[in-house]
Amino acid sequence: MMHGSTGKKRRHKGTQWWSLAQTGEPSNDLYSPTAQAFIHSSPTLLPLTKKQRRLVTKNPGTIVAVAKGARMAVDECKYQFKDRRWNCPVQENGHGGSIFGKIIDKGCRETAFIYAVTSAAVAHSVARACADGSIFTCTCNYNLHQPQGVDWEWGGCSDNENFGRKFSRKFVDVAEKGRDFRFMMNLHNNEAGRRHVKRQMVRDCKCHGMSGSCTIKTCWMRLPNFRQVGTILKDHFDGASRVNPGNEGSADGEGDNNNGGRRNTKKPKLEPVDPNHKKPDKRDLVYFEESPNFCEPDDTIGFPGTSERECNSTSIGIDGCDLLCCGRGYKSEPYTVRERCSCTFHWCCEVKCKVCTRTKIRNTCL
Amino acid sequence: MLGLLALHMFFQRNLFYLVLCCTLCYLVLVFTNWRNRDYCGVSMACFIVAYLVACEYFIQSTVWHSIRGAQIILSMKVIGIAFDLTNGSIIEFPDVFAFFGYNFCVGTVIFGPWISFQEYKHILSQHRRPIKAMWVLKIFFSVSCSLLCVMCSTCFVHWLILDNNFKYIVAYRDAQSFRFSHYFISFLSETSVILCGLGASHTNEEVKWDLRVSKPLQIELPRSLVEVVTNWNIPMHNWLKNYVFKSARPLGNFAAVFLTYIASALLHGLNFQLAAVLLSLGVYTYVEYVFRNKLAVIFEACVKAKRCTDGCSHVYKHNHPYVIFTNVLFGCLAIFHLTYLGLMFDTSSQDEVGYSMEHTLKKWSALNFISHWVVLGTYLFNIMI
Numbered sequence: 001m002m003h004g005s006t007g008k009k010r011r012h013k014g015t016q017w018w019s020l021a022q023t024g025e026p027s028n029d030l031y032s033p034t035a036q037a038f039i040h041s042s043p044t045l046l047p048l049t050k051k052q053r054r055l056v057t058k059n060p061g062t063i064v065a066v067a068k069g070a071r072m073a074v075d076e077c078k079y080q081f082k083d084r085r086w087n088c089p090v091q092e093n094g095h096g097g098s099i100f101g102k103i104i105d106k107g108c109r110e111t112a113f114i115y116a117v118t119s120a121a122v123a124h125s126v127a128r129a130c131a132d133g134s135i136f137t138c139t140c141n142y143n144l145h146q147p148q149g150v151d152w153e154w155g156g157c158s159d160n161e162n163f164g165r166k167f168s169r170k171f172v173d174v175a176e177k178g179r180d181f182r183f184m185m186n187l188h189n190n191e192a193g194r195r196h197v198k199r200q201m202v203r204d205c206k207c208h209g210m211s212g213s214c215t216i217k218t219c220w221m222r223l224p225n226f227r228q229v230g231t232i233l234k235d236h237f238d239g240a241s242r243v244n245p246g247n248e249g250s251a252d253g254e255g256d257n258n259n260g261g262r263r264n265t266k267k268p269k270l271e272p273v274d275p276n277h278k279k280p281d282k283r284d285l286v287y288f289e290e291s292p293n294f295c296e297p298d299d300t301i302g303f304p305g306t307s308e309r310e311c312n313s314t315s316i317g318i319d320g321c322d323l324l325c326c327g328r329g330y331k332s333e334p335y336t337v338r339e340r341c342s343c344t345f346h347w348c349c350e351v352k353c354k355v356c357t358r359t360k361i362r363n364t365c366l
Numbered sequence: 367m368l369g370l371l372a373l374h375m376f377f378q379r380n381l382f383y384l385v386l387c388c389t390l391c392y393l394v395l396v397f398t399n400w401r402n403r404d405y406c407g408v409s410m411a412c413f414i415v416a417y418l419v420a421c422e423y424f425i426q427s428t429v430w431h432s433i434r435g436a437q438i439i440l441s442m443k444v445i446g447i448a449f450d451l452t453n454g455s456i457i458e459f460p461d462v463f464a465f466f467g468y469n470f471c472v473g474t475v476i477f478g479p480w481i482s483f484q485e486y487k488h489i490l491s492q493h494r495r496p497i498k499a500m501w502v503l504k505i506f507f508s509v510s511c512s513l514l515c516v517m518c519s520t521c522f523v524h525w526l527i528l529d530n531n532f533k534y535i536v537a538y539r540d541a542q543s544f545r546f547s548h549y550f551i552s553f554l555s556e557t558s559v560i561l562c563g564l565g566a567s568h569t570n571e572e573v574k575w576d577l578r579v580s581k582p583l584q585i586e587l588p589r590s591l592v593e594v595v596t597n598w599n600i601p602m603h604n605w606l607k608n609y610v611f612k613s614a615r616p617l618g619n620f621a622a623v624f625l626t627y628i629a630s631a632l633l634h635g636l637n638f639q640l641a642a643v644l645l646s647l648g649v650y651t652y653v654e655y656v657f658r659n660k661l662a663v664i665f666e667a668c669v670k671a672k673r674c675t676d677g678c679s680h681v682y683k684h685n686h687p688y689v690i691f692t693n694v695l696f697g698c699l700a701i702f703h704l705t706y707l708g709l710m711f712d713t714s715s716q717d718e719v720g721y722s723m724e725h726t727l728k729k730w731s732a733l734n735f736i737s738h739w740v741v742l743g744t745y746l747f748n749i750m751i
Contacts, residue, residue, distance in 0.1 A: 206520055208547045210435035210478060214428075215551075218520050 116193030127164025473562030512553030541708030
């Protein structure tokens with residue numbers, strides 16, 4: 001991949017907002033007045049591009065939602081990948097790079113997941129914030145109620161998924177300008193993440209009627225739990241399609257892909273590498289590089305490798321010691337824990353426990 | 367006829383079950399009337415219970431759950447007529463049109479409230495329709511109240527109390543949301559019945575639009591559970607009092623109260639959740655009533671479950687500080703019990719099909735069945751003093 005340093009810098013600037021995930025960590029509560037004041041009072045500290053900053057000032061309240069979204073994304077990524085070799089390590093800010101490290105310079109599955117999950121998280125959290133009323137420029141979504149025949153129902157206050165998606169599109173995708181194939185891929189994955197949020201919307205209803213019967217219902221559309229979105233994205237991570245940049249095969253080159261498309265002079269198409277596979281649709285994650293094996297420390301992606309990682313000696317899955325330690329073996333050391341045990345219920349109403357000391361075994365990769 | 371149309375709007379094809387029930391009821395009524403008028407009431411009650419059981423088992427649960435409300439009203443109406451025939455309040459046997467007209471009266475067919483056959487007859491025989499400014503005002507009041515309540519029920523309550531609060535507070539919220547949903551339905555039914563011109567009280571030429579279906583204030587800030595139960599659905603309360611409680615009175619107080627609640631539970635269908643709540647309520651109110659009566663006698667104070675009348679014989683009247691304190695304390699206890707009982711009508715996935723037994727027990731055991739223990743304690747204390 002031949003990227004000039006300027007290009008790299010620009011791209012990193014666009015994804016700097018990810019580091020907002022760390023702003024709330026000391027208090028762990030972004031709605032507390034101090035955290036909010038911190039974010040609002042120092043806009044220069046904001047790791048945003050000019051466009052993003054304009055968008056945020058135009059929609060007061062969104063910055064809190066974006067920060068919350070960023071944190072959600074990081075937590076989700078860590079949760080979904082906790083058993084894999086690449087466990088979504090997050091670096092302290094200050095490298096000038098992204099908090100996910102240099103893996104985002106790659107074009108592998110992990111990169112695709114990061115882009116999708118962050119964009120989905122912003123859409124999710126902004127949509128929820130709209131319905132909460134903490135963003136001044138949007139409200140609940142009232143358009144979802146269409147009278148369906150005689151089955152007339154009352155429309156309630158739905159999470160404003162529409163606004164969230166549009167905001168996320170403007171806010172997140174701003175980083176990915178240019179004609180580069182990598183940008184195409186990132187845009188595609190961003191959009192895929194958002195689409196999963198939209199697709200998982202569920203209808204919630206409340207019944208009204210004599211003594212709890214259900215004569216009338218009031219309904220509203222609710223966003224899914226973000227864990228659900230994360231799990232689905234992880235499924236798509238496993239089934240992601242590897243793509244070629246169209247028939248031309250010119251993967252890179254800054255803006256030089258005017259050279260060959262028949263109709264697609266603007267955008268290179270995402271064609272699967274294996275022509276027997278189906279084309280990736282809008283909800284599929286795409287990548288164009290195989291992932292490294294993440295066994296050894298790798299400076300090019302800033303990954304420390306799997307040594308010192310804890311593993312499960314009985315599992316034969318990817319979290320098992322064999323696979324996680326890449327066959328280097330592992331060491332087992334006993335350690336003691338103190339925990340509550342042999343709890344009994346005493347009348348009434350108390351539970352009494354003893355404190356036991358137990359020895360457990362911790363396995364770590366060499 | 368209009369009533370049938372309204373039913374069709376709400377339930378589409380499912381209105382068939384209601385019409386079927388009504389027709390069968392009429393046949394039962396004609397038959398028993400021909401054989402022996404004295405058994406009208408009892409046989410009708412038995413028939414309705416059988417019909418409800420059949421419905422519970424044979425109709426798809428979502429459908430049944432949605433028409434249940436209307437079915438309760440219908441059952442109350444036909445049983446009411448049957449008992450009135452038995453005890454002679456209605457002398458002339460109602461013809462088909464009157465019977466169907468009454469049961470499918472547009473103002474009461476969907477949300478109730480229950481009105482008596484005599485009231486219905488009265489409105490038909492009126493020459494002048496007393497539509498006045500008060501009528502419009504009352505309708506306006508009811509509509510605004512109902513809208514306010516539905517907003518409270520679905521939005522405000524959940525907005526004010528978030529999910530991560532202490533579990534008793536969350537329970538209070540769920541119960542309150544359910545209660546407001548009930549007020550919404552009550553006000554809506556009030557509106558519909560008044561729009562029909564029913565529900566006025568006539569005192570020497572003067573017409574007062576004072577029908578209340580439920581009184582939210584007395585329920586949210588109750589004096590006692592007895593008061594809550596009375597004000598929850600006033601027409602239904604009257605119905606139960608007239609047709610069940612008074613008939614069962616000879617069996618003794620406790621039995622009569624219990625039978626009333628059983629009848630109420632049966633009317634609501636064979637649903638463990640509702641039966642559990644209603645029977646618990648029955649026990650609670652009984653214990654409360656007895657306990658507070660005893661206290662009132664011992665301390666000669668106005669601390670009974672019902673408000674004292676002006677000329678009561680107690681030494682300490684209702685404005686004495688200790689009496690106020692005691693009543694507030696009992697009020698808080700009632701709020702607590704209400705929270706506990708109403709908590710399972712939350713917005714969970716079972717909302718549309720009715721709640722199951724596990725759901726009820728799970729919810730209650732999450733709070734350690736605390737309210738039942740409290741009542742048991744109260745009862746034991748009551749026996750000791």
